[in-house]
Amino acid sequence: MAGTLAHKDRAAAEAGAWLARLQGDGLDERDGLEFEAWLGAAPANRAAYEKALSVWHEFEDGADAILAELSDRTRRAPRPYLPRRWLVGAGGAALAAGLALAVLPSAVMQASAETYVTGKGERRTITLADGSVVDLNAESRLQVSFSRGARRVVLGDGEAIFDVTHDAKRPFTVAASDRVVRVVGTQFDVRSRKGHLTVTVARGKVQVGPAGRSGTGLAMQLTPGQRLDVAESGRAELKSVDPQETFSWRAGRLVYRSQPLADVVADLNRQFDRQIEIADPELGKMPITGVIVLDDQAAVMTRLSLMLPIRSVPSERGLLLLRK
Secondary structure: HHHHHHHHHHHHHHHHHHHHHOOOOOOOOHHHHHHEEEEHOOOOHHHHEEEHHHHHHHHHHHHHHHHHHHHHHHHOOOOOOOOHHHOOOHHHHHHHHHHHHHHHHHHHOOOEEEEEEEEOOOEEEEEEOOOOEEOOOOEEEEEEEOOOOEEEEEOOOOOEEOOOOOOOOOOOOEEEEEEEEOOOOEEEEEEEOOOOOEEEEEOEEEEEEOOOOOOOOOOOOOOOOEEEEEEEOOEEEEOOOOOHHHHHHHHHHEEEEEEEEHHHHHHHHOOOOOEEEOHHHHHHEEEEEEEOOOOHHHHHHHHHHOOOOEEHHHHHOEEEEOOO
């Protein structure tokens, strides 16, 4: 047993050394061959390197929180000062990984986490721990995780309006549809439906960029009155809009401007139990401009038939839309 532990400790130390070496300058083919040979020398080597790399990535993501925790510990028990740029340099990668292992549990991994979910036709107003307010639309899922140095939100399939409390030391990020919205204090709407993302800003500024190190596309900054529309394909379009039209769902109204009927039906199906189907796919492409008040479904369908040459009939699922 002692031999196994010693081997694991040696593998962890070597993994830290390789992590530092591979982040340095002047690497050549010989370095790569030696690294591959070390990985294949023992199963524990690959496992140790993957763990060290994972910890290093977590350190990068939570560096501010980690350094704050280190600062607190230094005040309680003085130790040599370690400037941040030395920690993230190539020569300090191994030590930083070790420090991150010790600090991450208290500084990052114990961040408070909450999940909020709404059902069909349900809307919720949520006040977060920092005082930020979130209005969550129907059939939406939101995960919130706050730590000492970050406020992170993940929006699954859904829509939410965020009124974010200013905190320069803890940026507020919303991850949705392979993008990340970064803010300090502002009011904006994020809609993520089947990979299609829209971000609309009413106050302040936000930055929308790719999520993760493998994300593609440039970061874009949005100001009040702008909306970024990102298709599932990744194509992005920036528009000038009235944010209050986008926010109108909070008051039970949906505003459309030349949007296809299929999108309108998808929105209505998140509000009512009786599901609506479109008989003809070409009918679903018909553009609609107007305001739909979300009260009684029968009244909604009557108004819709006045806006477009369509009619609804009962079906097995609920209602079927046909041309008049």
